[in-house]
């Protein structure tokens with residue numbers, strides 16, 4: 001088992017290791033007195049893992065209650081949030097009770113936002129079961145639900161008291177979602193760790209899950225502990241995402257998030273090489289690694305459409321875009337560019 005300690009407002013451990021799901025109760029008991037535990041999971045994860053989680057919680061003295069919602073991003077909204085709040089209130093959870101989010105990023109974001117706001121905030125534990133949730137969404141304290149006008153528009157910063165990653169749960173994760181998580185893993189290597197990047201090129205991620213997840217969590221921890229509330233350095237985590245979000249929107253969400261991030265990373269790295277900021281070899285290494293993960297490197301939508309969608313993204317401040325640009329594998333910088341320059345980067349990156 002690997003332990004990564006995150007020190008932000010409050011300090012918590014991220015534990016990564018095979019079989020940890022069965023020690024959920026004991027691990028919770030180490031950070032919180034036994035109480036009521038609202039276990040939140042979606043309709044795919046509940047039949048797979050909820051019973052084991054409940055047995056473990058019960059054995060450690062927790063009184064667990066299960067809330068299940070229909071799987072999918074469509075459920076990450078105010079209706080499901082309200083249903084969850086009502087469930088907590090009807091079951092008389094108090095400020096000293098906890099929520100346990102068991103599932104992917106949708107579950108973590110929804111349950112985390114409910115925990116941030118129920119009775120002005122109660123403790124919660126993250127048990128991520130997708131690769132994306134393990135390396136990204138469960139760490140850092142961002143919680144949110146979507147509005148019809150856009151994703152993650154209503155939310156709060158609320159750090160978990162414990163994150164428990166059991167890589168064995170990834171055995172049941174459909175391949176397409178595993179691949180999406182690989183996009184984020186490659187991002188961490190390209191962004192700040194050439195050794196991680198090289199290790200991914202040498203052996204498949206599946207063959208060394210604990211080490212890869214732990215390293216990604218450490219990298220995210222290092223960023224969020226400097227910029228807990230997303231006012232500066234945290235933007236670096238958007239590598240591949242500015243154009244990636246544009247691609248997702250321009251393609252009407254027919255391209256998955258991980259695939260769009262892969263395309264976004266490939267575009268910005270090709271552009272950086274073309275504009276002389278980064279060696280050509282970095283482009284070849286990135287494209288080869290993405291392809292070995294089954295991820296695409298070319299966008300299926302025109303540059304104009306990506307640009308228009310990226311300009312609508314909420315992360316744009318004062319009419320300028322923050323582009324995270326690789327200087328080499330494992331090293332990048334944040335550039336603030338005017339909209340017309342962003343178009344130049346897109347074109348230089350081979351978006352047509």
Ligand SMILES: NC(=O)c1ccc[n+]([C@@H]2O[C@H](COP(=O)([O-])OP(=O)(O)OC[C@H]3O[C@@H](n4cnc5c(N)ncnc54)[C@H](O)[C@@H]3O)[C@@H](O)[C@H]2O)c1
Pocket residue numbers: 042043044045048071072073076103104105106107109129130132133136137138139140141142143151152169170171172173174177180
């Ligand atoms: N809070 C953050 O910092 C942050 C960061 C990145 C992404 N996100 C959010 O995360 C969400 C995406 O997360 P996701 O990709 O995990 O989506 P998800 O939660 O919808 O999970 C993907 C699919 O896998 C299924 N699933 C989950 N675990 C499984 C398992 N072990 N076995 C079988 N099936 C399983 C789910 O039911 C779902 O169908 C988005 O809403 C995004 O906005 C948040």
Ligand SMILES: [Zn+2]
Pocket residue numbers: 184241257261
């Ligand atoms: Zn992402």
